[in-house]
Amino acid sequence: MIAFLLIALGTLGTAAVALSLRNLIHSALLLIASWAGIAAFYLWAGAEFVAFAQVLVYVGAVSMVVLFAVLLTRRSREDLAIARESIGRAIGALIVGGAVLGVLALAVISTPLATAPEASPPAATVHTLGLQLMGPHAAALLIVGLLLTVALLGAIVIASTDTPEKTKNTT
Amino acid sequence: MNLSPLQLCLLFSSALFCIGLIGVLARSNTILVLLGVELMLNAANLNFIAFWRYGPAPAPATGVIFVIFAIAVAAAEAAVGLALVIAVYRHQRNIRLQEANTLRG
Numbered sequence: 001m002i003a004f005l006l007i008a009l010g011t012l013g014t015a016a017v018a019l020s021l022r023n024l025i026h027s028a029l030l031l032i033a034s035w036a037g038i039a040a041f042y043l044w045a046g047a048e049f050v051a052f053a054q055v056l057v058y059v060g061a062v063s064m065v066v067l068f069a070v071l072l073t074r075r076s077r078e079d080l081a082i083a084r085e086s087i088g089r090a091i092g093a094l095i096v097g098g099a100v101l102g103v104l105a106l107a108v109i110s111t112p113l114a115t116a117p118e119a120s121p122p123a124a125t126v127h128t129l130g131l132q133l134m135g136p137h138a139a140a141l142l143i144v145g146l147l148l149t150v151a152l153l154g155a156i157v158i159a160s161t162d163t164p165e166k167t168k169n170t171t
Numbered sequence: 172m173n174l175s176p177l178q179l180c181l182l183f184s185s186a187l188f189c190i191g192l193i194g195v196l197a198r199s200n201t202i203l204v205l206l207g208v209e210l211m212l213n214a215a216n217l218n219f220i221a222f223w224r225y226g227p228a229p230a231p232a233t234g235v236i237f238v239i240f241a242i243a244v245a246a247a248e249a250a251v252g253l254a255l256v257i258a259v260y261r262h263q264r265n266i267r268l269q270e271a272n273t274l275r276g
Binding site: 008047062 | 178187235
């Protein structure tokens with residue numbers, strides 16, 4: 001339980017600091033730490049495959065995409081710190097977020113949740129996961145593959161330069 | 172007050188969700204808003220794992236499989252979102268949300 005508290009504090013702290021900084025590079029790097037903390041929580045809960053998927057997808061891939069987006073959308077070499085946000089928006093956001101957190105926390109604490117009596121995690125080895133994915137969930141796996149292909153092709157189309165003449169001149 | 176581990180996990184995920192929500196509402200940089208949305212998605216995945224681990228009558232692998240599919244869809248969403256950010260930047264030379272209002276009626 002001590003390990004869980006440390007993981008939760010580290011994840012929440014890095015996420016909160018990351019979303020309040022003005023330097024986008026620092027925000028992206030701190031969010032990588034936060035995603036790694038979430039992967040540590042998955043390991044703690046006994047879901048090893050999900051932990052490694054989280055490390056591969058978030059710590060490895062999404063973080064690189066975010067860093068490239070940050071570097072591609074700045075106007076000059078020194079343009080890393082973004083402009084200061086308005087105070088009114090920040091106060092409104094804090095009020096809304098605090099209210100949502102209060103409602104959620106009260107609901108979680110006051111609900112008598114039925115928990116499993118034993119403390120051992122349910123068995124979800126890679127073997128059973130593979131059988132489940134290839135058996136009852138095979139259609140969903142194929143659809144996810146198709147969705148990823150279409151989404152990444154669409155991302156390339158959206159982000160690419162649209163006029164071929166211009167690229168011909170530059171190259 | 173005696174909290175069960177399931178309730179602690181749910182409190183953790185709701186706190187992460189609210190941090191993402193505050194980031195989405197308070198920041199005006201498009202990349203930071205997208206990162207806040209990613210944090211909220213991760214909080215939802217934490218709930219799946221918590222209920223799979225501590226819930227009554229745990230199914231063998233249902234929660235884990237749901238989280239794997241959610242991570243795949245979230246990766247596609249992040250790629251498309253950041254491509255949109257780059258497209259908006261190419262048109263306006265700026266990624267502040269308040270100035271991307273060309274389509275406003």
